[in-house]
Amino acid sequence: MDSLSTKSQLDMARNVHDLGSINKMREAIASGDETVLQEAAQQFEAIFVQMMLKSMRKAQDTLADEDSPFNSQQVKFYRDMHDQQLATDLTSSGGMGLADIIVKQLGQSEDGYRPASIIRSDGNLSSLNDRSREQVTHAQENVLASESKGAPAARKDVMFESPQHFVETLRPHAENVAQKYGLDAKAIIAQAAVETGWGKFVIHNADGSSSHNLFGIKANRQWQGEQAVVDTLEFNGTVPEKQKAAFRSYPSLTEALDDYGKFIATQPRYQQAVENAQDATRYAQELQKAGYATDPKYADKIMSVYHGDRLNGLMP
Known part of the structure; x- marks a missing residue:
């Protein structure tokens, strides 16, 4: 029953016009359901697809007839709402495959993907750079020691x-x-x-x-x-x-x-x-x-x- 309840919450979260979708996602996370990662990845992909559709619409608008009733602000408003929901629906049924890559990388479910701990800690770039600097300094000291051996x-x-x-x-x-x-x-x-x-x-x-x-x-x-x-x-x-x-x-x-x-x-x-x-x-x-x-x-x-x-x- 709990699994069915969580699935229902995630299905409702796919409605981009549902203002409570974020809270539903949080509730699903709190329940410990691992499927929430898949849902979050799909929503991220939906945002990406939505941006693509928006760019295509802008290109179309530049060629549109300004006097056409289909080019009014009201039509554009509802068209954009439709595009948002369309992007979400497209990604929930397979999409471009971006969501699957995110799940594999963050979920550590398969070999060959960078561990999620690195992604979640901003790549651990600062620690990696510190370690690199330490190695360079150590190497430099060794070179100097060999080149200046016996030098006062x-x-x-x-x-x-x-x-x-x-x-x-x-x-x-x-x-x-x-x-x-x-x-x-x-x-x-x-x-x-x-x-x-x-x-x-x-x-x-x-x-x-x-x-x-x-x-x-x-x-x-x-x-x-x-x-x-x-x-x-x-x-x-x-x-x-x-x-x-x-x-x-x-x-x-x-x-x-x-x-x-x-x-x-x-x-x-x-x-x-x-x-x-x-x-x-x-x-x-x-x-x-x-x-x-x-x-x-x-x-x-x-x-x-x-x-x-x-x-x-x-x-x-």
Whole structure:
């Protein structure tokens, strides 16, 4: 009797013009009847079919005769009501098969379908992303451990006395690199200022000597020179995260800036940046697009320094 009562409630719920249909669905759920999932899936499919019919009607209305009595608002009102009920009736008798797929996926009644727990928890995307980030971080730490094995701890420290000292020291090197690789010397210095805070946070080796790495260039597997492992700030989307990374270490500023120019000019992913090097804004944007830094505001920060009074007062 209970099963027949629930079936009756679901049959009544198929009437889209019955304002109590939602309550009837809730009562069926409370009764523990598993057939309610089938009914909910059919109603979802009915909404989809209804949207299709509505789109078709709109296309028909654009070609209809405005003076026709069959094109009045009253006729359209009852026509839409009919389409709503028609969509429900169509899906209850087989429909497009969308309801069956929903039941199989949410009901876990067959193999080969993603578990309902994933669907009902919004795909568990946040936990999956967290797990992915943990795996990437773990892998990164293992790589750094192998690449920098035996490397002494490094730190970031002051290398220049002031912004003026920073610009005056870098300017001749930057101009040579700009001429050699077709870049903008002022943009080079602006980027170095962003990377090091005007020379206040330059990577230093464990013995206190400077790495001369002013551009945050990391020591990948192709790098055969010295390296320094320090904490760095990377962005996961818009969220900053502290990580350890191995960076290139140079014996002089001349070699450091020349390596920067070579790095930008020879990497295929920075080709667009090099081609637009005479447009500082475009250059910075192309560097960011190519993934030079994970900071989502990286290009804006470079241009803020580039157009700022401090740099322009020292290097017009």
